[in-house]
Amino acid sequence: MAKAKAKSAAPKKETPTTDETITREEVKETKTEPEKAPPTPKASNVEKTESFTAAFKNDAHSAVDHFLKHNTDNPEEISREESNAGDDGVRVTLTYK
Amino acid sequence: MSKVSAIIPTLWKAKDFTDHLVDVLIQDKSVGEIIIIDNAPTDFLYNHDKVSMFCLEENIYVNPSWNLGLDESSYDKFIIFNDDIIIPYNFVSQLESLLTSDKGIIGIDAPSVIKVPSFDGENITFLDRKIELKPITNRDWGFGIAMAGHRNSYYKIPENIRIWYGDDYLTQMNNEEGKVNYVIDDIPIFTKMSATSDLEEFSEIKNIDTLMYDRFVKRKE
Numbered sequence: 001m002a003k004a005k006a007k008s009a010a011p012k013k014e015t016p017t018t019d020e021t022i023t024r025e026e027v028k029e030t031k032t033e034p035e036k037a038p039p040t041p042k043a044s045n046v047e048k049t050e051s052f053t054a055a056f057k058n059d060a061h062s063a064v065d066h067f068l069k070h071n072t073d074n075p076e077e078i079s080r081e082e083s084n085a086g087d088d089g090v091r092v093t094l095t096y097k
Numbered sequence: 098m099s100k101v102s103a104i105i106p107t108l109w110k111a112k113d114f115t116d117h118l119v120d121v122l123i124q125d126k127s128v129g130e131i132i133i134i135d136n137a138p139t140d141f142l143y144n145h146d147k148v149s150m151f152c153l154e155e156n157i158y159v160n161p162s163w164n165l166g167l168d169e170s171s172y173d174k175f176i177i178f179n180d181d182i183i184i185p186y187n188f189v190s191q192l193e194s195l196l197t198s199d200k201g202i203i204g205i206d207a208p209s210v211i212k213v214p215s216f217d218g219e220n221i222t223f224l225d226r227k228i229e230l231k232p233i234t235n236r237d238w239g240f241g242i243a244m245a246g247h248r249n250s251y252y253k254i255p256e257n258i259r260i261w262y263g264d265d266y267l268t269q270m271n272n273e274e275g276k277v278n279y280v281i282d283d284i285p286i287f288t289k290m291s292a293t294s295d296l297e298e299f300s301e302i303k304n305i306d307t308l309m310y311d312r313f314v315k316r317k318e
Contacts, residue, residue, distance in 0.1 A: 027116055027141045034124050034186035040222040043209035043285035050212075073208040 047078060047095055055089040057082065064094045100129030101174040101189050101196065101245075104166030106159050108137045111181035111289045113216040118178060119143055127190040129172050134162035158259035158302065160266075167251050176245035183216070183287040184243065185224035192228050192281070198247040201271030201278035203230060204240035204264065209280075211287045220287045230279040236268045240280065242288055250276060255313065260302050262310035269314075 052063035061080070068075055075096040085091040103122045107115055122128045123145055131148045136156040143150065151165065163177050174196040176189060195203065213220065233240075241264030252270040254263045268278045 025141050027143050037221050037223040040185040040224045042283045046285045048211050
């Protein structure tokens with residue numbers, strides 16, 4: 001049961017009338033047709049990524065191992081990718097489900 | 098038909114996410130109104146009958162924004178969203194019947210929160226199956242990116258807890274009332290995680306929030 005509407009009109013921002021007020025841009029809705037979107041998968045079936053950065057490559061991989069071992073959701077490792085993290089060292093990006 | 102008030106505090110740090118979220122909610126028949134708590138000095142306007150924009154002169158921060166949204170909402174059921182998430186179309190319609198006054202707060206399950214670097218249309222989907230809930234005893238990471246419930250399960254968050262611990266407060270208050278809190282099971286929610294709350298300017302507030310919430314917990318012990 002809906003509560004009675006307390007406000008008679010939505011308190012939208014009033015149209016600016018002085019030089020000091022802010023001009024507001026109207027947002028266009030995307031008008032996607034919802035039913036045409038693909039069905040929502042289970043979150044557990046969606047691949048996710050997590051990045052771990054450390055000064056040394058082995059430490060970054062150890063962080064990945066720790067994440068996998070101690071995550072109570074028992075993630076399944078799909079892949080790992082190493083990349084250069086500049087001054088921070090090495091970044092290992094884990095893809096998992 | 099019973100409807101749901103959707104509440105979105107925003108600083109417009111992930112506008113493409115927010116634009117899409119509002120579009121999803123506009124097209125969801127169970128959403129009766131969309132209340133945007135606009136905490137930014139320069140921002141945008143959604144011109145739609147469902148949308149009310151509360152444009153604030155200064156940032157009141159997220160927890161007071163939730164309180165304001167609930168105060169201004171017109172329906173008995175509510176859902177509060179972060180502004181940087183992608184939910185499926187039809188999400189609120191599938192959730193609405195589960196928002197009953199005997200339940201506590203319903204949030205998002207940590208494994209269902211999928212961090213993404215930017216908005217991607219590939220993550221837009223339509224929820225064509227029923228939502229199932231899992232009871233929880235403690236709030237986990239990601240719980241508060243979308244929280245729903247019946248108005249009777251919302252407790253006004255103290256004004257001195259402004260950004261963090263609002264979801265902790267709500268789950269704890271419901272526990273004390275003997276209500277069970279839940280998470281939505283296995284529905285993917287994509288997020289540009291902490292697009293706003295990780296900002297350096299909020300670190301001092303986090304310290305204060307931590308102190309205030311600790312005091313609240315100690316008073317209860």
